[in-house]
Amino acid sequence: MKGSKDNTNSGGRIVALCGGVGGAKLALGLARVLGEDLTVIVNTGDDFEHLGLHISPDIDTVLYTLSGLANRELGWGRRDESWNFMKVLQDLGSETWFQLGDRDLALHVERTRQLKAGNLLTRITGAVAARFGISAQILPVSDDPVRTTVIAEGRPLPFQRYFVEQRCAPVVERIMFDGVAEARPTAQVAAALRDPKLRAVVICPSNPFLSIDPILAVPGMRGLIEAAAVPVIAVSPIIAGKAVKGPTDKIMAELRVPATSQAIVKHYGGLLDGLVVDEADGGDAAALPVESLVTPTLMKTEEDRDRVARAVLDLAARLSARSLAEAGSE
């Protein structure tokens, strides 16, 4: 955090960086606490073309989660889903490795139609969010294509092939974000991070390598965050040395990064002012080079999501108050 704004009073914008399921849990808590004072900047590295459709899995997870339409049983996709499209695809001998429910499909068809007509992903996402009754602002990090490719066992795998088709089994050597050098944050992303009422930037407990890195790798993003002069706080996706779900700890082991709070702070390379650490990892917290808040971070219920969101806001307020006091004593 450079400089010092008065962020201790409630009110003001929070910008959250978010991937899919893990990140969206906290984004929902923040949305319930903050309403329209929340901007969620979402990873687009998982986006891909499938069966002629543009699919944005993390954006859709955030849209479905914040609108109450998420499928809690499956842990992905829409609730009240039916699967007629997939059944017919199977009868036709077509590709069925990526599951698309009938209701979910409508969103992909409409998004693809609008993109082909020249509309931008940011505007399409905003319009869907409004239709779904979401008051938070949901923004793709960029309207330029960024595509995550996993180099695993010597060969490049497009992200969804690695994640869904191969169920994260191949050993990861490197992760690349194709197109990222030419990508730019959107004007809306820049405006949110330059909002004079910005209170804090929150890095949700998403996979740092697959969900947050593609956001931070967009040229200009780190500079915008650093220039914001507000606390930057992450919630660790690690609980008791393990990922709650998904390949975070597997990838960390493969990349020879220990699954610890210390490693999460180091991974974000000087960007963080604070880390929310699960109580199971609380022993490590005192030695962290950033401020920490230790609390249970497993978000099973809506109340858990609200509670972790409030913990993040408490840590942000504490950091802002400290920075103001330091500025005052200079």
Ligand code: GDP
């Ligand atoms: P994906 O894109 O759908 O894989 O989802 P994300 O990247 O947003 O989230 C995956 C990460 O979320 C994993 O590293 C999990 O450990 C983490 N995660 C999932 N649920 C929780 C939770 O309740 N609490 C915490 N602290 N982390 C969680």
